[in-house]
Amino acid sequence: MRTFFKFLNTYRLAAGTAICFMLVELLAELMQPYFISKIIDQGIAKHDMSVVLMWGGILTFGALAAFAAGITSSFVAGHASQSLGYDIREALYAKVQGMAYKAFNRFPTSSLITRLTNDANQLQDVVFMGLRFFLRMPLLVVGSMIMALVVHAQLGFLLAVTVPILVGFVMYVMKKASVLFRKVQTRLDTLNGVMQENFTGMRLIRIFVRRDVEGERFAKQGSELMRSSVSAMTLTEFTQPFIVFLMNAGIIAVLWFGHKEIQVGTATLGEVVAIVNYSLRTTIAMSMLGSIVSTVSRARASAQRVEEVLTTAEHEEIAEAGGVKSAEMERPLEGGLSFEDVTFRYPQTEAPSLENVSFRVAPGQTVAIMGATGSGKSTLMQLIVRFYEPDSGIIRIGGEVAGNVSLDRLRGSIGYVPQESLLFTGSIRDNIGWGKDGATEEEIVAAAKLAQIHETVAQFPDGYNTQLGQRGVNLSGGQKQRLSIARALVRRPSFLLFDDSMSAVDTRTEAALLQALGGLSGTTKLIITQKISTAAAADLILLMDEGRLLAQGSHEQLLASDRLYRRIYESQSGEEVAAHASDVH
Numbered sequence: 001m002r003t004f005f006k007f008l009n010t011y012r013l014a015a016g017t018a019i020c021f022m023l024v025e026l027l028a029e030l031m032q033p034y035f036i037s038k039i040i041d042q043g044i045a046k047h048d049m050s051v052v053l054m055w056g057g058i059l060t061f062g063a064l065a066a067f068a069a070g071i072t073s074s075f076v077a078g079h080a081s082q083s084l085g086y087d088i089r090e091a092l093y094a095k096v097q098g099m100a101y102k103a104f105n106r107f108p109t110s111s112l113i114t115r116l117t118n119d120a121n122q123l124q125d126v127v128f129m130g131l132r133f134f135l136r137m138p139l140l141v142v143g144s145m146i147m148a149l150v151v152h153a154q155l156g157f158l159l160a161v162t163v164p165i166l167v168g169f170v171m172y173v174m175k176k177a178s179v180l181f182r183k184v185q186t187r188l189d190t191l192n193g194v195m196q197e198n199f200t201g202m203r204l205i206r207i208f209v210r211r212d213v214e215g216e217r218f219a220k221q222g223s224e225l226m227r228s229s230v231s232a233m234t235l236t237e238f239t240q241p242f243i244v245f246l247m248n249a250g251i252i253a254v255l256w257f258g259h260k261e262i263q264v265g266t267a268t269l270g271e272v273v274a275i276v277n278y279s280l281r282t283t284i285a286m287s288m289l290g291s292i293v294s295t296v297s298r299a300r301a302s303a304q305r306v307e308e309v310l311t312t313a314e315h316e317e318i319a320e321a322g323g324v325k326s327a328e329m330e331r332p333l334e335g336g337l338s339f340e341d342v343t344f345r346y347p348q349t350e351a352p353s354l355e356n357v358s359f360r361v362a363p364g365q366t367v368a369i370m371g372a373t374g375s376g377k378s379t380l381m382q383l384i385v386r387f388y389e390p391d392s393g394i395i396r397i398g399g400e401v402a403g404n405v406s407l408d409r410l411r412g413s414i415g416y417v418p419q420e421s422l423l424f425t426g427s428i429r430d431n432i433g434w435g436k437d438g439a440t441e442e443e444i445v446a447a448a449k450l451a452q453i454h455e456t457v458a459q460f461p462d463g464y465n466t467q468l469g470q471r472g473v474n475l476s477g478g479q480k481q482r483l484s485i486a487r488a489l490v491r492r493p494s495f496l497l498f499d500d501s502m503s504a505v506d507t508r509t510e511a512a513l514l515q516a517l518g519g520l521s522g523t524t525k526l527i528i529t530q531k532i533s534t535a536a537a538a539d540l541i542l543l544m545d546e547g548r549l550l551a552q553g554s555h556e557q558l559l560a561s562d563r564l565y566r567r568i569y570e571s572q573s574g575e576e577v578a579a580h581a582s583d584v585h
């Protein structure tokens with residue numbers, strides 16, 4: 001809650017204004033039953049029209065004042081709450097963007113989305129409700145009690161007894177509901193997670209004919225969300241009828257005793273009407289407490305969830321303040337790369353994913369990284385881009401210790417092509433140009449040519465303006481891979497990292513691509529691959545197994561010295577002969 005109040009602090013002036021106008025509205029409202037009692041007792045009972053007109057005029061003025069103050073208060077409260085919602089979403093977004101990769105992995109994407117949308121909305125709602133009703137309702141209740149006691153002490157006492165019992169009850173419900181609403185929010189996260197997986201995996205679900213199974217999974221999560229929502233709502237909704245019931249019993253008691261008091265002359269009709277009126281207003285205020293309880297309970301759960309993200313301590317180093325970068329920071333890293341006895345294990349993992357790995361790559365060289373799945377190839381790349389820091393050992397990039405280079409400079413010198421190509425909604429030009437701020441048309445076309453995708457793009461009716469659907473659905477796997485290669489190449493980086501990102505590219509295109517990359521003499525290239533043909537063309541091959549570097553050397557050296565490499569070579573050379581034969585036909 002502390003973080004939430006920090007956000008609220010920015011709007012203390014608006015909040016104060018909304019509360020002041022709300023108090024004017026409240027005061028005008030509280031005086032109304034009193035004025036009505038005057039009209040009845042001093043005007044109607046005594047047949048004095050001038051008194052009726054005078055108090056009637058005051059009553060009308062009071063009602064208009066309440067109306068105007070209410071609208072102003074609502075307007076200011078609305079503005080403050082929407083702005084606060086905006087601030088919370090912005091802060092969450094910035095936090096998530098800057099979060100260290102290992103911390104980011106702790107929050108499922110769907111949960112982060114729920115926190116940025118649903119939870120931020122809950123906090124926005126609670127501020128509006130808070131400024132408009134939280135203070136007004138208790139004040140209306142207390143004010144009505146005081147006014148009832150002022151109007152008639154004995155009858156007012158009835159109201160004064162009922163209210164504290166109800167307040168105690170409401171507090172109890174609020175505590176219970178908070179726990180239940182936290183459960184609702186977690187269930188919503190899970191449901192969003194299932195939805196996200198379902199929509200992104202739509203093709204797979206259809207091909208595997210898993211629609212029924214996935215439908216059931218969705219229905220199961222949906223019904224769990226419904227069940228926990230129902231139990232939370234039941235608790236809060238039960239409070240309202242209970243409050244109304246008790247208050248109505250109080251009103252009956254006021255009417256009963258009021259009737260007796262009027263008979264013996266210790267109370268007037270106007271006084272009884274005023275007390276009933278105050279009781280009715282208290283009933284309305286108390287029954288609104290039900291929805292206040294539910295809003296506060298949800299907001300408490302949401303505030304905790306927002307706080308969890310905002311107080312995450314692990315973040316990447318902050319980008320240079322105000323975007324002002326010195327020439328030194330801007331200067332790209334150039335040269336080779338080395339690992340010196342590097343060991344790394346993922347957080348909460350026992351076995352190291354990289355163990356005592358050492359190798360050296362000269363500037364401009366091409367390195368092929370091979371190994372079985374899970375042998376640590378991608379991990380090695382994640383350490384180069386500093387998603388994680390090594391537990392021991394040193395990584396040098398461009399002659400500098402990677403950990404000492406600013407992230408902006410380090411990553412600005414790298415072109416990275418991920419295992420799964422991820423494209424954005426927009427044109428092909430936008431997607432390639434995304435790799436470099438202000439990339440020119442020539443740079444985009446040159447990158448596309450290098451990535452062997454230019455001819456394909458040129459054949460599209462809209463060329464580089466072709467719009468890509470969500471995640472590039474209207475492209476083939478190989479086309480997507482080549483586009484994401486072009487996106488990395490447009491940066492003209494000093495280092496290129498390919499994380500098994502040519503798997504969907506056919507052999508002939510891959511050969512052309514590798515030849516084109518060979519021409520980038522100033523760029524150091526690291527290519528994770530399963531193909532001997534790619535490895536054979538590299539200056540250095542790293543053969544990985546269970547996080548260790550089994551062997552390293554050129555194709556010829558490894559053929560001569562390493563049994564595993566020879567086995568892979570032999571198993572693939574048959575395939576290559578077959579592939580070559582099919583190319584010829």
Ligand SMILES: Nc1ncnc2c1ncn2[C@@H]1O[C@H](COP(=O)(O)OP(=O)(O)OP(=O)(O)O)[C@@H](O)[C@H]1O
Pocket residue numbers: 105346347349353371372373374375376377378379380
């Ligand atoms: N985020 C993570 N948290 C914990 N362990 C991980 C994480 N990512 C990978 N690992 C583990 O680290 C080891 C190396 O994984 P890595 O992804 O580097 O393998 P890889 O050689 O690239 O495999 P593949 O060829 O299948 O992509 C594996 O045992 C894997 O289970």
